[in-house]
Amino acid sequence: MNRPMRSRRQATLASLAAELGVSRTTVSNAYNRPDQLSPELRKRVLETAKRLGYAGPDPVARSLRTRKAGAVGLLLTENLSYAFRDPAAVGVLEGLALACEDAGVGLTLVPGSPGNEDVAAVQRAGVDGFVVYSVPDDDPHLEAALQRPVPTVIVDQPQLDGMDRVGPDDEAATVDLANHVVGLGHRQVGVLCMRLSSDRNDDFAFLYRQQDAHYHVQRARLAALQRTFEAAGVPWESVPVVERFDHHVDDGASAARQLLDKHPRVTALICTSDILALGALAEAGRRGLRVPADLTITGFDGIGEATRAGLTTVHQPVLEKGKAAGKLLLGAGDRVASKVITLPTELRVGTTSAPPRTAEQHWFGP
Amino acid sequence: MNRPMRSRRQATLASLAAELGVSRTTVSNAYNRPDQLSPELRKRVLETAKRLGYAGPDPVARSLRTRKAGAVGLLLTENLSYAFRDPAAVGVLEGLALACEDAGVGLTLVPGSPGNEDVAAVQRAGVDGFVVYSVPDDDPHLEAALQRPVPTVIVDQPQLDGMDRVGPDDEAATVDLANHVVGLGHRQVGVLCMRLSSDRNDDFAFLYRQQDAHYHVQRARLAALQRTFEAAGVPWESVPVVERFDHHVDDGASAARQLLDKHPRVTALICTSDILALGALAEAGRRGLRVPADLTITGFDGIGEATRAGLTTVHQPVLEKGKAAGKLLLGAGDRVASKVITLPTELRVGTTSAPPRTAEQHWFGP
DNA sequence: TGAACAAACCGTAACGGTTCAGAACACGGT
DNA sequence: ACCGTGTTCTGAACCGTTACGGTTTGTTCA
Structure with a gap:
């Protein structure tokens, strides 16, 4: 034990009362209702308490009686x-x-x-x-x-x-964001999302897994993306979604790598969190992709570092x-x-989103 | 109240025992020592508990008895x-x-x-x-x-x-860092530090305040800087120290601004935290100062964002x-x-420290 | 047949407080 | 002498549980 002066047995309110020759009530009052006893007695109580190493009523016992854990x-x-x-x-x-x-x-x-x-x-x-x-x-x-x-x-x-x-309203906020991306002209998009379930899947996540997600936030954001892109004529099955179990910037980078390796023609990467987006940003840099000229990247949450990086994202308070x-x-x-x-959310358009690179647009041209 | 099915008075272990016609001990055992009673009785206890809406022993009462708060x-x-x-x-x-x-x-x-x-x-x-x-x-x-x-x-x-x-060992780690800066040739340095006391002072902090700092970490780091620079022939009184009460990146920026406004000839900014250093980095950019060519900036802690920014800093686990x-x-x-x-610390030299700009070195030339 | 022992259950005494309804006393007014 | 009014302090109940040391019942084995 590393407390100094600990007596054999901790002093209690009762032992203090006995020492003083007063009732337990009085000692209790000395701590909780100073107006219920004379100042002199209270002073005497407190002094004796200090002498005995009594640090005040035991929190747990108090909680039991008052029915408040604090x-x-x-x-x-x-x-x-x-x-x-x-x-x-x-x-x-x-x-x-x-x-x-x-x-x-x-x-x-x-x-x-x-x-x-x-x-x-x-x-x-x-x-x-x-x-x-x-x-x-x-x-x-x-x-x-x-x-x-x-x-x-x-x-x-x-x-x-x-x-x-x-x-x-995760859905509404995500719809706003998706509409921003759609409005810029993107039709070939990819998604990076966080853990969807307690079983690790650091890989592409297909429809069933998306809809079965145990995490409401991710499910809602993906559903909103699906809804918006399908409304814009983009079949959701064509949209690759890469999932990461852990949630560091590096995971975002590796997810972006995995997605871009398989789908190099993607013009926009929508990430369900800023952390993932920051990783994607790093990966884009590593590949020599200019953001937003070659690749649009968006996040979600509006964290400080994202703001400093100029990320287009949804800010939530x-x-x-x-x-x-x-x-x-x-x-x-x-x-x-x-x-x-x-809570209200706000779409914050930064410097990481822009219309898709023209070269790519030919793929969809007439 | 938003709990469904809450009965007039919460069921207790005792009321449950009464309902079952067994002793309280037995009910307690049903929860804490399943091996002390027959599986059938235990099952009956647990079923009755569910029926009565008893969610198990009260944590506070248990804590009182076991003398463990958990x-x-x-x-x-x-x-x-x-x-x-x-x-x-x-x-x-x-x-x-x-x-x-x-x-x-x-x-x-x-x-x-x-x-x-x-x-x-x-x-x-x-x-x-x-x-x-x-x-x-x-x-x-x-x-x-x-x-x-x-x-x-x-x-x-x-x-x-x-x-x-x-x-x-904050002192030793800071000495290492300071020696790195000294070794690069810097003699005209400035320091940004965190709160030194509970009273707000968003301003220069002079010797007395530094030594009187109520925060051990800051005091230790400043003392180490003082020691090292004086050993290198830099009188500590000549080193401006700017303090910030709050600790956001913006505070680092404003501190850097305040310091550089008054001491534009400073060639290195030593910050007692990475957060402050990141702010200083931003301010340097704003002023058109190239880091590290025009200004060396160092941090302390080794946080992720600092690593990503290439900051020279001391990493601590x-x-x-x-x-x-x-x-x-x-x-x-x-x-x-x-x-x-x-705990061990490690000096991580990044891309924000380099020898001072030659123009300035003339000030110290022969 | 009965001693020895294990399994299953029980009664009581804390654990350390708070609270509420008084008791005891002092004091001023009538 | 009596009453009302504070002030100060007390007694006992209660909060919900677990620790401890039993008792009872049944089984095994010599």
Whole structure:
């Protein structure tokens, strides 16, 4: 043990009361309701506490009695690097942390790897509610959280029965973006997307896998792309989609490589995240493709580095997303109806999108 | 409330036992020690539990009894954006989260803004230990955490009496970096640093403020720079140091602007973080200064974006740092002696450092 | 036949607090 | 002397669980 001066047995409120010859109530009051006892006595209590090394009422015991854990849980059933390496996810985390800080409650990251069926951590987390973020639809951890008799807010996920939900309209935002690309004249496009399911598939993802995706956000974005491109006369089967399980810039680069190797005539690469797009950008550079002259690249999320790189992307207010989730959860006490908050998104046209290179257009010419 | 089927009063282990006509112990065993009762009875218990909407033993009550909270606290007395916007800090967070996940315990972010004297959240956090990261030396929250009868691990901070500590040797690493810059021939340098104290000072920071810095890391890095440059015959008073309270890329840019406006003859900008360096890079571009031909820029931390930008920097294994802290804390149970883990760092020379522009060297010529 | 032992279940006592309805006392007013 | 009104402190119940040390029942084996 590395705490100095730890006595044989930690002092408790009761032992302190005994030492002082007062009731436990009084000691409790000394900490929680200073106006309930004389200043002198309170001072004496606090002094004795210091002398005995008593650091104040035990949080857990207090929680039991008051029925408040003083923390909300964040269920992140991801490979953690997924959550921490993506500035968009970190933004949500930050917003949530801010909301918690405002309310003076802690934010507990509840562990649960995907594919790991062990939901014990979810059941054992001492929290007053859960925020569920970026979890596959059928995850047992999500199920376990919903079982718990505490409120739950779902972020970036389809609304479940009476749950609260926060998220952008991924479909609408993606439609805007796709229309931008279509409007520029692109008909030969490729897509890079994030993990669609808990089983690794660092390869092309065909229709069935797309529609069966367990991650709502990816499913929604792909569906929106499909809808828009088909409306523009581009058969979706002709659009290659490359999936990556991990989510680093390098994964975006390798995905772009895989796609471009097989489909060199593609004029636009639509990525379902900025991270992937940044990787695609790097790969394009490596191949000597000029962006946007030779290749249009778009992202999604609007992270800082993307902005600095001039990426055409959809910006979503990630910080607000997290904040909204936190506020919703912390204010969920007495509310009866469930709430759904849809966040605004904004198409940000940067310097990575332009009409397709003319040479290529001949392929589609009359 | 948005939980469906919530009965008037939540079922408890006791009410479940009563309903079943068995003892509480048996119900408890059904959840915690399946081998202590017959499979049939266990099945009956679990079925009845489901029928009554009992989701398993209450975590808080369990914690009280077992004296394990099942979570470790992370004390981040920062403006939260500080912690979340810096990939280096996020890396530490990730490493810590990974260690916690391995151990199946939660990670609670304990709120406490700098300057906010309210340490209640620290006292009320139900955790089995604290990791203290990036907190000013004299912070009351740190004090409050140390008071609690749980182990504490300090990250990136000078070792306190018997505490465990994890961190790189900031001084040695900075000396290496400074020697690199000195070795290139730079004698007219400027420094951009992060917040030195809890009071905002977006301006030049003079010697007294530097030495009085409440943030160990910044103090150590500045001290190392001072030592190295003075050894190279550069009087430290002649080296302008600009401080920024916030820590975004834009802050780095504005700091660089402020410094270069006043000291246009500077040939190298040493930044105490990559984020600031990235901003400096942007500002250099804006001024039409070629890097490294006209201006050398260095960072610290080795974050991904810096690597992608080719920044000369010191890489430190942030993920390992977080992991090490977590492991140390979680294994701290019975240990008597305190441990100190010093992490390796690596000078990574990129494309942003080179000898000073010859024109300037005349100033120092014979 | 009965000792030895395992399996299945139970009762009680914590764990360390908070809370609420009073008790005890002091004080000023009538 | 009596009453009302605070102020200060107390007693006991309660929060929901698990640890510990049993008891009961049934089986095995010499």
